[in-house]
Amino acid sequence: xxxxxxxxxxxxxxxxxxxxxxxxxLAHRGPDAQGFALIATATGEVWTGDRAKPxxxxxxxxxxxxxxxxxxxxxxxxxxxxxxxxxxxxxxGEIYNYLELRDELAAKxxxxxxxxxxxxxxxxxxxWGPAFLERCNGMWGLALWDANRRELFCARDRFGxxxxxxxxxxxxxxxxxxxxxLLAHPRVMRRPNDAIVYDFLALxxxxxxxxxxxxxxxxxxxxxxLTYRPGGAPEIRRYWDVRPAFELESxxxxxxxxxxxxEELFTDAVRVRLRADVPIGTCLSGGVDSSSIVxxxxxxxxxxxxxxxxxxxxxxxxxxxxxxDERFDERRFIDEVIAKTGASSYRVFPSGERLWDELPAVxxxxxxxxxxxxxxxxxxxxxxxxxxxxxxxxxxxxxDELMAGYPGYHSVFLATLVRAGxxxxxxxxxxxxxxLTGRGRSAAELGGRTLYGLLPAQLTTPIRTALxxxxxxxxxxxxxxxxxxxxxxxxxxxxxxxxxxxxSASMHDLGAKLYADVFQFSLPGLLRYADRNSMAFSIESRTxxxxxxxxxxxxxLPLSMIxxxxxxxxxxxxxxxxxxxxxxxxxxxxxxxxxxxxxxxxQGKARVAELLxxxxxxxxxxxxxxxxxxxxRPPSGMFYTDLFRWYILELWMxxxxxxxxxx
Numbered sequence: 001x002x003x004x005x006x007x008x009x010x011x012x013x014x015x016x017x018x019x020x021x022x023x024x025x026l027a028h029r030g031p032d033a034q035g036f037a038l039i040a041t042a043t044g045e046v047w048t049g050d051r052a053k054p055x056x057x058x059x060x061x062x063x064x065x066x067x068x069x070x071x072x073x074x075x076x077x078x079x080x081x082x083x084x085x086x087x088x089x090x091x092x093g094e095i096y097n098y099l100e101l102r103d104e105l106a107a108k109x110x111x112x113x114x115x116x117x118x119x120x121x122x123x124x125x126x127x128w129g130p131a132f133l134e135r136c137n138g139m140w141g142l143a144l145w146d147a148n149r150r151e152l153f154c155a156r157d158r159f160g161x162x163x164x165x166x167x168x169x170x171x172x173x174x175x176x177x178x179x180x181x182l183l184a185h186p187r188v189m190r191r192p193n194d195a196i197v198y199d200f201l202a203l204x205x206x207x208x209x210x211x212x213x214x215x216x217x218x219x220x221x222x223x224x225x226l227t228y229r230p231g232g233a234p235e236i237r238r239y240w241d242v243r244p245a246f247e248l249e250s251x252x253x254x255x256x257x258x259x260x261x262x263e264e265l266f267t268d269a270v271r272v273r274l275r276a277d278v279p280i281g282t283c284l285s286g287g288v289d290s291s292s293i294v295x296x297x298x299x300x301x302x303x304x305x306x307x308x309x310x311x312x313x314x315x316x317x318x319x320x321x322x323x324x325d326e327r328f329d330e331r332r333f334i335d336e337v338i339a340k341t342g343a344s345s346y347r348v349f350p351s352g353e354r355l356w357d358e359l360p361a362v363x364x365x366x367x368x369x370x371x372x373x374x375x376x377x378x379x380x381x382x383x384x385x386x387x388x389x390x391x392x393x394x395x396x397x398x399x400d401e402l403m404a405g406y407p408g409y410h411s412v413f414l415a416t417l418v419r420a421g422x423x424x425x426x427x428x429x430x431x432x433x434x435x436l437t438g439r440g441r442s443a444a445e446l447g448g449r450t451l452y453g454l455l456p457a458q459l460t461t462p463i464r465t466a467l468x469x470x471x472x473x474x475x476x477x478x479x480x481x482x483x484x485x486x487x488x489x490x491x492x493x494x495x496x497x498x499x500x501x502x503x504s505a506s507m508h509d510l511g512a513k514l515y516a517d518v519f520q521f522s523l524p525g526l527l528r529y530a531d532r533n534s535m536a537f538s539i540e541s542r543t544x545x546x547x548x549x550x551x552x553x554x555x556x557l558p559l560s561m562i563x564x565x566x567x568x569x570x571x572x573x574x575x576x577x578x579x580x581x582x583x584x585x586x587x588x589x590x591x592x593x594x595x596x597x598x599x600x601x602x603q604g605k606a607r608v609a610e611l612l613x614x615x616x617x618x619x620x621x622x623x624x625x626x627x628x629x630x631x632x633r634p635p636s637g638m639f640y641t642d643l644f645r646w647y648i649l650e651l652w653m654x655x656x657x658x659x660x661x662x663x
Contacts (some may be wrong), residue, residue: 002078003029003065004090004537005176006143007185008152008230010292014038014058016049018185023063025180028365029092030065037062037079037088041230043145046085049335059230060152062091069276069540070098075114078389080120083111086147089122091175093140093162094540096272101135110390130155130225133239137272137547141220147514152228158240159398159518160222161527166218166234175226178532179217179367190657191215197621200494200649201254201484203499204641206371207524213368213652220518242551243513247558248420257556263575269427270296273394281317281390283381284345284354286333288569289396289405291584293544293574296317297394317345319385319393321350322375326598333535334438336581346503350377352600355389356607359648364655367534369648370529372641373595379533385538393539397526398546401517401550403569404510404555404562407437407590413563421482429566436566436588483646484621510559597640608647608655617653622646 003026006019013139016036021302032271038047038058064078095101098117101124106112110123118136123311124132125144130153141164146153155494156164164173167188174185182188193215197203200213210218222225223240250258251346270293273532282294298316318338332646338345355376362379364371385393400406400481404413410433419425462553481489503521505512517523527543534541557571564570567589576585601608609631615622625648633639 002067002090002092002319003177003181004063004092004141004143005181006060006062006090007172007174007187008041008060008171008228009187010057010059010230011171014061016061018060019063020631022176022181022184023065024063025184026177027043028538029177030098031538031596032068033066033074033077035064035066035079038198039082039147039149041144041145041147044086046081046402047087048079048081052159061355062088062090062143062145066133067391067538067540069094071114071116071276072277072491076116076118078118080116080118080122082126083222087122087126089118089142089144089285091118091121091140091142091144092156092164092277093138093142094542095121095136095138095140097135097137098274099275104116126534127151127260130239133225137549139543139546141177142463154226154228155239156220156224157198158223158242158449159543159551160524160549161543161546163528163531164220164226165212166220166226166457168228168234170529171231173293179212179214182217183214189216192653194488195492195495197649198484199499200369200371201621202481202489202492202496202647203538204371204498205521206369207528208426214656222524226399240548242548242555244515244555245556246297246511246562247419247443247559248422248425250558255561258553258561259571259574262571263552264618265547265550265553266292266544266572267296267300268507269544269550270394270527271300272540272547273544274300276311278364278391279311279313279317279389280392280394281319281386281388282343282394283385283396284318284320284334284343285396285535285591286320286330286337286339286584287539287591288576288584288587289399289545289572290578291333291337291580292572293394293396294337294343295341295576295579298343313344316341317346317385317388317390318343319381319388319390320347320348321381321593322347323349323596323611325599328591328594328596330591334585335585340581343561344382350380350595352603355600356604360651360655363534363648363652366529366532368441368528369645369652371525371648373531373597373600374531374593377595379528379536380474382534382537382541383541385539386619388561391539393534393541394544395530395541395543396516396531397543398523398551399569400522401514401554402545402551404514405568405590407568408567409510409513409563409568410437412507412510412513416510421506429563468491483630485621485623488621505530510562514555595642598635599637603642608643611650612643612646614623615650617657618646618650621649621653 005022019036027115038662039059039060040056042059045051058458079088079090080522093115098120102120105123105127112119132156137163141162144153163177165179165182172187174182174188176182181322184608185191193211193213196213210221212219224236224238227235280296284290301312301316320334322331414426414430506516561571573585593611612627615624615627
């Protein structure tokens with residue numbers, strides 16, 4: 001796990017000092033070592049600082065900051081070149097199946113000087129070309145110079161666990177692991193992206209496109225490659241996709257085999273992610289996902305002895321965020337998992353007092369705005385892991401999007417069944433969901449959402465548009481629209497209507513909604529938060545539930561194995577039979593890493609009022625008078641989420657575009 005940066009620019013000689021400055025912005029991602037390479041793309045000559053600098057016309061620079069995880073020796077340092085010097089790579093990530101690939105490549109005649117996965121990656125590219133990515137199981141953002149093809153080949157892993165950003169012009173190209181590295185290059189202008197800011201304010205969307213909050217800076221989509229040839233434009237291609245092929249019901253006799261296959265793939269996903277030469281721990285929230293990882297990791301660490309005791313100690317280390325307020329606390333479930341495994345439990349109690357002091361640092365780490373105080377809790381968990389001496393953690397991202405883990409999926413599933421004519425099945429499922437999730441208002445809300453999901457987009461769009469003025473002071477959406485600058489709203493109102501139509505189209509198709517949430521509306525933002533929060537403390541975060549083999553298996557299953565009897569993630573829960581404590585395995589509630597926002601905002605009331613009383617940096621985006629009016633309204637519903645969004649935007653604008661803070 002590392003930080004990478006680089007650029008191509010023939011207008012002036014490539015500079016070690018310039019690429020070093022870019023890489024230094026990523027020092028938190030790689031505190032263990034650094035390396036640089038200057039390349040003359042016309043002649044293939046390379047300089048890495050190991051000899052006197054020749055007078056070659058260098059126009060490509062590669063920079064790397066290393067977090068040593070596998071092969072801690074200097075043999076694993078980057079940029080890494082092939083033996084003939086024709087290929088050079090900088091790489092951020094891990095190839096978990098590198099041992100198997102290494103054996104396969106050695107049988108084909110490749111020799112290895114190190115035990116690093118980076119050298120395996122380089123050899124795999126030389127053997128199979130860009131198609132080597134299809135053989136890799138892991139996470140990555142990489143840039144590889146191929147002198148034979150005279151092109152820079154970049155790639156991002158299938159789900160986008162690891163980031164890769166880029167900017168380009170007519171004859172230049174800049175890339176890096178984080179936006180802050182790109183902004184250190186003079187070619188990259190620091191300008192806000194008005195459309196993305198509007199989406200954040202009006203639609204509560206984040207990381208939903210390949211644009212960023214900075215105009216002209218893009219992120220490479222998950223599962224895509226980018227090829228840049230000097231003087232040309234980047235060519236982007238998808239190399240992997242997985243579409244839900246859901247049938248509604250399973251064939252007789254196949255369920256047990258499917259559950260067993262799930263358990264097999266899940267266990268192996270955890271097993272290969274335990275490969276490291278440094279201490280490993282696990283994040284534990286108390287939900288099904290993280291608890292299952294802790295249980296599986298514990299068995300592999302100790303019963304099957306997959307890791308040296310020097311790396312794990314006598315007990316597995318787990319890290320959790322807890323709260324004194326029982327409405328937000330999951331310690332009763334965490335305790336069940338700890339009792340089951342005997343793992344060590346490290347716990348942190350994030351506080352509102354520290355939140356307001358530390359938010360500027362979190363915003364700077366994220367590079368772009370974020371949407372809730374949950375990210376601050378995660379930030380605290382990784383800080384705790386760092387303080388305990390752990391360098392790698394296993395985390396549970398992805399299961400909710402792959403297996404319909406959020407409560408809102410219930411109504412989509414019911415609408416899917418109804419539209420398919422499965423009325424009896426829909427009735428049974430509705431009754432089971434009603435009993436499981438609550439009665440009264442929950443039943444009415446479930447029915448209303450289901451009916452809404454059955455309406456075609458041609459009706460839902462005008463309905464929401466017509467109701468918006470009447471609900472302006474009663475709904476989060478209405479409050480958001482009230483505070484948006486009128487000129488901004490006039491410019492981008494069409495984006496809101498397009499989004500309503502797009503989301504409406506998936507409200508009666510569970511497969512389509514899961515796909516959209518995995519690759520667009522939910523998971524991309526969560527992965528950015530996890531990457532930045534973990535890397536803030538030089539920790540590599542690994543996600544077993546996003547193993548592509550497991551995802552392909554899940555998306556091949558019938559819907560009745562994803563949701564059943566009101567239970568989300570049904571196949572996952574069944575695969576954990578006898579392994580998880582039943583109180584965790586069959587939890588009815590879904591907390592979703594929530595925080596006591598109302599308490600925290602009460603503690604920071606003066607700070608919030610001071611910043612939002614004069615939202616000068618976000619002028620042109622927020623209506624200052626409307627924001628001040630909202631500050632004096634009694635809080636209700638999602639008020640604090642809206643308030644936090646406005647606060648973060650103003651704080652981010654002051655950081656990103658202040659003349660006093662150009663960094």
